[in-house]
Amino acid sequence: MLSTPMIVGLFVIWFWFLLLSYQGQPKGLWTLALANTGERFGYYTMLAVFVLFLGDNFGFDAGWASETFSTFLSVVYLLPLFGGMLADKYGYSKMVVIGIFVMFIGYLILSVPLGGANPALVAMCAGLLMVSLGTGLFKGNLQVMVGDLYNDPEFADKRDSGFSLFYMAINLGALFAPTAAIAVMNWAQLSLGYSKADSYHFAFAVACVSVIASIIIYYAGKRTFAHVTGVTKKAPTTAAKADSQAQLPAEDDTKERIVCLCLVFAVVIFFWMAFHQNGLTLTWFADEYTATSSTGIESMMFDVRNLLACIFIVYGLFGLFQSKGISRTLAGLMVVAGAFFLYEMVPAPGVTTSISAPIFQQFNACFVVMLTPVSIALFGWLAKKGKEPKAPVKIGLGMLVAAAAYLMLTLSSTGLPAADPVNHAHQADVAPALLVNTYLILTFAELLLSPIGISFVTKVAPVKYKGLMMGGWFVATAIGNKLVSIPGHMWGMDLTIVWGTLMVICLLAAAFIFSVIKKLNRVS
16 A cells, blocks of 8 residues: 555646646646635535535425525525626726635634524525625636636637636546545544534535635735736726727627627526536435445545546556657656556455445546546647537537436436435435446536636627626526526436436537527637
């Protein structure tokens, strides 16, 4: 078994290689991505256990838990609209910093164990509201700043790949979040003697630490993105004014751009409705229908260290073919180190690994990090041949892939008993691979839609409405997140109905975007 220092050494090798992969991208991308990584780690640590907390701490049934979960998600993604409007007026950096501090207060409230009575419920609502407000100021405005890094003609053709790298980096936080949540809860129960219900608050406390790390990274690297903070300290020169006016589209073009963005937002609603089942019905499926233990090679995927080793190998293989000099040497070390680590971690015959429901949420983040270089390489190869699909086409394909994920779940759930929406009793021991494969397919859909969609917004949005249009993206996400509760209310019906409904919704959304694809391609 490898020691902790050796594991840290392997991580350093990979981290260095990741730094080298940002070559050719604006320097500010790395700082902004890492700042968002810290914030996302805290957010997903909380989200990994949130719906289970609602049942264990407050006794919520499926209906109440669905409404609470979906309302929180919708408010989190609704408030960036107002955060964007404020940033358009007062500056992006100022809103980002205020947002981080507001989030910290929210997580701090959530981390205090107050029991399951009404005062605890009020405190939870207050904490969730503060987290939502802080995210509204932070998330969208940080992404607008990332987009503005590519206004420089030197980086204009790297916008999509830059957002893919940004998206990959922030998912590093989400990758380790479920493991952190489970570990700190077990420590609180076994070492400190806290009850299961109270131990959730220790997972929420992890988020407090993560946002502190986020603000430290943000200030430490601020000089790398100072030109896109949105704060103007002195009046622009006549030449600068003329250049600014030249960037503004004509009035008719502005209207067309806004209409096209709204069409994309309409599709985004239904993607997030389907995708964010990961924190609700898919978590319940993991808890109530998936085997609670695993043995042999299959069990290795429930240790985040093994997932990290697989990421080493994927990045290393790409580096061997695409890099030169020291980068190629590092790539070779990553392949060898990752393979050796996996060999050392093969469990002995008969050893059983327990599986907790929240751990499945690590797979989406893992696949995002692992598959991002695959995605960038594929579309880079297509671009060289002049065959890379435009952003709206990628978004439509993403909806079709999401439909495929729920088609697989629908077929695989045939014959399973209906869920118990009140007691959440364990109903069956389905092989864990089903849920893992579902997350894999949904991740393909996410990579086609989310980073590409955000890039599309920053590219197409009229200059004077950038913050507002990015807010519109999050409003669409908010509506989709509120609709997440619909399958939650269906929990208790035949599972084929639950998953089949989501499949049909994704197919209809794909049909819609392909019906207006010519209009969208004109502005992309």
